Amino acid sequence: xxxxxxxxxxxxxxxxxxxxxxxxxxxxxxxxxxxVIDDSKPQDGGTLIRRLETDIVTVNPIIQSxxxxxxxxxxxFTPLVYLDEDLQPxxxxxxxxxxxxGGKLYHFELNxxxxxxxxxxxxxxxVLFTLQKIVDPKSEALQIVGAFEYLDxxxxxxxxxxxxxxxxxxxxxxxxxxxxxxxVLPEHVYAKGNFRQDYNSTAVGxxxxxxxxREPGKEVIVERREDYWGQKPPLKTVVLKYIVDHSTxxxxxxxxxxxxxxxxxxxxxxERNNPDLTKIIDFKRFYTLSYNFVAxxxxxxxxxxxxxxxxxxxxxxxxxxxxxLYHGTARAMTGPFTPDDFAYNPTVPVIRYDLEGxxxxxxxxxxxxxxxxxxxxxxxxxxxxEMIIFTGSATTTQFAQMLQAEAKKAGVDIELDQLDSSxxxxxxxxxNYEAAxxxxxxxxxxxPFNILHTSQFPPRGQNFAYYSNPEAxxxxxxxxxxxxxxxxxxxxxxxxEIVADEQPYTWTVQVSSKxxxxxxxxxxxxxxxxxxxxxxxxxLAWWIPRDQRVHDHAPK
Amino acid sequence: MTTYLVRRLFYAVLTFFGITIAxxxxxxxxxxxxxxxxxxxxxxxGIPPETLKAIKHExxxxxxxxxxYLYWLRGAVTFDFGRSIVDxxxxxEIIFEKLPNTFQLNIVAFLLAALIxxxxxxxxxxxxxxxxxxxxxxxxxxxxxxxxxWVALILIQYFAVKLNVLPLFGMQSDDYADLSTLDQILDRxxxxxxxxxxxxxxxxxxFARFSKSALTEVIRQDFITAVxxxxxxxxxxxxxxxxxxxxxxxxxLGLTIPYLISGSxxxxxxxxxxxxxxxxxxxxxxxxxxxxxxLTVVTAVVTLFAALFADILxxxxxxxxxxxxxxx
Numbered sequence: 070x071x072x073x074x075x076x077x078x079x080x081x082x083x084x085x086x087x088x089x090x091x092x093x094x095x096x097x098x099x100x101x102x103x104x105v106i107d108d109s110k111p112q113d114g115g116t117l118i119r120r121l122e123t124d125i126v127t128v129n130p131i132i133q134s135x136x137x138x139x140x141x142x143x144x145x146f147t148p149l150v151y152l153d154e155d156l157q158p159x160x161x162x163x164x165x166x167x168x169x170x171g172g173k174l175y176h177f178e179l180n181x182x183x184x185x186x187x188x189x190x191x192x193x194x195x196v197l198f199t200l201q202k203i204v205d206p207k208s209e210a211l212q213i214v215g216a217f218e219y220l221d222x223x224x225x226x227x228x229x230x231x232x233x234x235x236x237x238x239x240x241x242x243x244x245x246x247x248x249x250x251x252x253v254l255p256e257h258v259y260a261k262g263n264f265r266q267d268y269n270s271t272a273v274g275x276x277x278x279x280x281x282x283r284e285p286g287k288e289v290i291v292e293r294r295e296d297y298w299g300q301k302p303p304l305k306t307v308v309l310k311y312i313v314d315h316s317t318x319x320x321x322x323x324x325x326x327x328x329x330x331x332x333x334x335x336x337x338x339x340e341r342n343n344p345d346l347t348k349i350i351d352f353k354r355f356y357t358l359s360y361n362f363v364a365x366x367x368x369x370x371x372x373x374x375x376x377x378x379x380x381x382x383x384x385x386x387x388x389x390x391x392x393x394l395y396h397g398t399a400r401a402m403t404g405p406f407t408p409d410d411f412a413y414n415p416t417v418p419v420i421r422y423d424l425e426g427x428x429x430x431x432x433x434x435x436x437x438x439x440x441x442x443x444x445x446x447x448x449x450x451x452x453x454x455e456m457i458i459f460t461g462s463a464t465t466t467q468f469a470q471m472l473q474a475e476a477k478k479a480g481v482d483i484e485l486d487q488l489d490s491s492x493x494x495x496x497x498x499x500x501n502y503e504a505a506x507x508x509x510x511x512x513x514x515x516x517p518f519n520i521l522h523t524s525q526f527p528p529r530g531q532n533f534a535y536y537s538n539p540e541a542x543x544x545x546x547x548x549x550x551x552x553x554x555x556x557x558x559x560x561x562x563x564x565x566e567i568v569a570d571e572q573p574y575t576w577t578v579q580v581s582s583k584x585x586x587x588x589x590x591x592x593x594x595x596x597x598x599x600x601x602x603x604x605x606x607x608x609l610a611w612w613i614p615r616d617q618r619v620h621d622h623a624p625k
Numbered sequence: 626m627t628t629y630l631v632r633r634l635f636y637a638v639l640t641f642f643g644i645t646i647a648x649x650x651x652x653x654x655x656x657x658x659x660x661x662x663x664x665x666x667x668x669x670x671g672i673p674p675e676t677l678k679a680i681k682h683e684x685x686x687x688x689x690x691x692x693x694y695l696y697w698l699r700g701a702v703t704f705d706f707g708r709s710i711v712d713x714x715x716x717x718e719i720i721f722e723k724l725p726n727t728f729q730l731n732i733v734a735f736l737l738a739a740l741i742x743x744x745x746x747x748x749x750x751x752x753x754x755x756x757x758x759x760x761x762x763x764x765x766x767x768x769x770x771x772x773x774x775w776v777a778l779i780l781i782q783y784f785a786v787k788l789n790v791l792p793l794f795g796m797q798s799d800d801y802a803d804l805s806t807l808d809q810i811l812d813r814x815x816x817x818x819x820x821x822x823x824x825x826x827x828x829x830x831x832f833a834r835f836s837k838s839a840l841t842e843v844i845r846q847d848f849i850t851a852v853x854x855x856x857x858x859x860x861x862x863x864x865x866x867x868x869x870x871x872x873x874x875x876x877x878l879g880l881t882i883p884y885l886i887s888g889s890x891x892x893x894x895x896x897x898x899x900x901x902x903x904x905x906x907x908x909x910x911x912x913x914x915x916x917x918x919x920l921t922v923v924t925a926v927v928t929l930f931a932a933l934f935a936d937i938l939x940x941x942x943x944x945x946x947x948x949x950x951x952x953x
Contacts, residue, residue: 214670
């Protein structure tokens with residue numbers, strides 16, 4: 070037995086020895102040549118290794134369901150319109166467009182040079198095919214189907230090989246931006262077989278890269294198309310590795326195994342000023358299109374009075390939340406629009422912590438502590454609110470506990486119910502809840518129709534606050550179809566005031582995203598709202614200086 | 626012996642049905658379903674009801690539960706576990722992809738733990754109560770109580786980041802396909818070291834303590850005194866004692882076999898080992914019923930076979946098991 074153990078040990082030691090021979094290049098040398106590299110001239114070639122937090126579900130861009138899927142789509146496909154770093158539409162597969170019929174007809178001229186990775190040209194009929202697939206219930210295009218709800222296929226027409234008119238039953242100010250999600254598929258490939266099942270591991274697209282390999286549970290490799298019809302990106306190969314654990318990914322970034330990863334807040338706060346690390350890692354922090362909020366079920370007898378909701382908002386020690394919970398890496402929200410958005414009304418004040426004010430408001434709503442047990446009551450019923458929070462986030466729990474403690478001082482008993490997200494979502498959408506602390510990812514257009522309009526109560530939409538206000542409804546309806554941006558802005562500014570006053574939701578904070586990017590990588594720009602990704606050129610402008618390409622293998 | 630086997634097999638089949646029905650009922654009665662998961666992952670514009678209806682229909686969610694079970698059973702008897710709700714790949718394909726990975730990791734850890742743990746246990750039994758043995762016992766209890774995620778992170782920090790002598794994550798290097806067979810084995814071995822260490826230390830402690838207590842129990846019995854009184858040498862005494870201590874050890878081994886394929890979520894997550902543990906965890910979160918059912922069945926079957934196997938081994942190790950059946 071001991072002999073076998075010795076043999077095993079020998080094998081292990083041999084492994085160590087062997088490793089030294091094939092040792093990877095040191096990461097610290099990366100900055101040695103900083104001064105001689107001209108950042109304005111990207112150097113062609115090289116391999117970038119990115120991290121995926123979740124495994125790829127599919128490489129079919131129409132049925133994609135995770136952000137990882139989206140990352141791959143951005144390499145392999147071209148959307149009809151790209152978004153620039155201010156998230157404004159710029160030509161993608163479509164060279165130009167115009168909108169007519171009061172916003173119901175979109176006329177697109179496609180880039181005539183565009184080809185798919187199998188060499189065939191991109192035709193208007195491929196665009197039509199893609200739209201048909203998006204709205205076909207059998208495709209299960211969960212992410213995008215809702216964005217093309219008003220598509221009118223009967224009036225959508227291919228004019229010639231490179232021209233298409235896309236018609237809608239209703240105008241929508243946000244529609245143009247939504248063409249950013251229309252990754253055009255070649256009909257002659259995707260029309261065959263089972264669309265939902267057969268194209269999850271293979272792809273033919275018109276993007277600058279082609280799919281080399283998808284290994285489930287491990288990685289996806291894409292390689293630049295030398296026959297790409299547009300502006301060729303500098304990087305030759307991009308590897309996207311699936312690393313689920315944040316600590317592992319962070320260690321991998323430090324070692325130089327990967328070139329970029331999202332980092333957790335605690336790592337970011339601890340390491341961002343560590344000189345050994347800032348030499349090799351560029352720490353980036355930015356606000357993306359997401360926010361946290363408390364949803365109040367306005368149908369609940371405890372929460373149907375806006376004074377109570379407003380008072381509870383005043384119980385949130387917002388400055389302390391930002392400083393103590395997020396260490397200054399979050400900012401206060403005042404309504405459904407993020408501070409970067411044109412719809413954001415800067416005159417709406419942040420609701421500050423004010424316990425005495427909260428008490429007065431709740432008293433004025435008729436809730437008094439008549440039995441002296443410290444909890445207010447009305448008609449013999451105590452002011453008890455059950456609040457759902459999702460498991461998995463320590464800051465969520467801490468936030469909820471802070472609110473709970475402060476509300477108690479104001480005589481409101483908040484009971485926390487910690488649930489797994491799929492259970493919680495089901496209860497919230499069924500209206501079977503009183504309050505919930507949630508996070509939301511937003512669209513690139515500010516339209517809050519889905520969460521605030523009376524027609525959008527679940528299951529139709531996500532207005533699970535059951536908020537209904539005729540003036541708000543009217544403003545939302547008008548703004549949705551208003552193509553003039555400055556008029557739209559005025560409508561949203563007014564809406565912002567109304568919902569901030571009525572508090573169907575209490576918008577709390579926008580938490581910034583934190584990333585670490587290897588200093589080897591150049592040309593990294595941050596967009597407004599999408600951070601490093603999803604805008605043009607974004608990722609397609611990244612490059613690595615020739616002498617720092619540690620991931621390139623010697624030619625075989 | 627044959628009747629013994631037949632009876633065991635019959636119970637195994639009954640248990641199999643019991644397990645699948647129980648699992649099926651349980652997972653379907655857990656609040657939250659795949660549809661809620663989809664809604665949670667949908668775009669902000671929501672999902673039209675027709676699309677949700679199409680998904681429900683595809684997976685028979687619109688039919689009564691017993692009927693859904695029969696659909697599942699019809700596939701399962703031909704080893705067709707359907708397709709994953711999340712990524713639509715055949716479940717069998719997914720499992721066959723991950724199973725060898727988990728097995729590889731766990732068998733190495735298991736063998737190491739058994740090959741080191743059991744001899745240490747035997748040694749401890751012979752030194753029972755002495756200072757060295759006591760110290761070792763304390764050491765093993767400490768080892769056993771170390772949380773594995775913490776140990777894994779320490780190992781990573783030291784061996785992969787600081788010393789940079791071992792790979793950090795994954796099962797193989799990027800250039801694995803270009804390596805010679807020997808280099809491939811070495812490469813895999815290097816990737817195995819840290820996860821195996823993380824898996825082994827706790828198991829090792831269990832094996833050592835378990836075999837020690839099993840043996841100590843036997844040594845205290847009268848027949849050992851008798852063997853000693855007959856003047857047998859210590860080798861003969863140990864031979865008698867060890868054979869009798871085999872029964873609890875076989876039980877332990879039998880219980881460990883299913884663990885070989887069930888995978889550890891923590892280790893697989895931290896070391897990005899593409900195995901069953903992570904698959905199971907994600908499938909449960911996504912309420913991916915077909916995957917959860919298939920994994921449960923596979924684990925159940927292996928557990929049943931392991932129990933059966935252990936029963937047969939008992940019969941070999943201890944004639945009384947065979948005799949007991951005859952006297953009924």
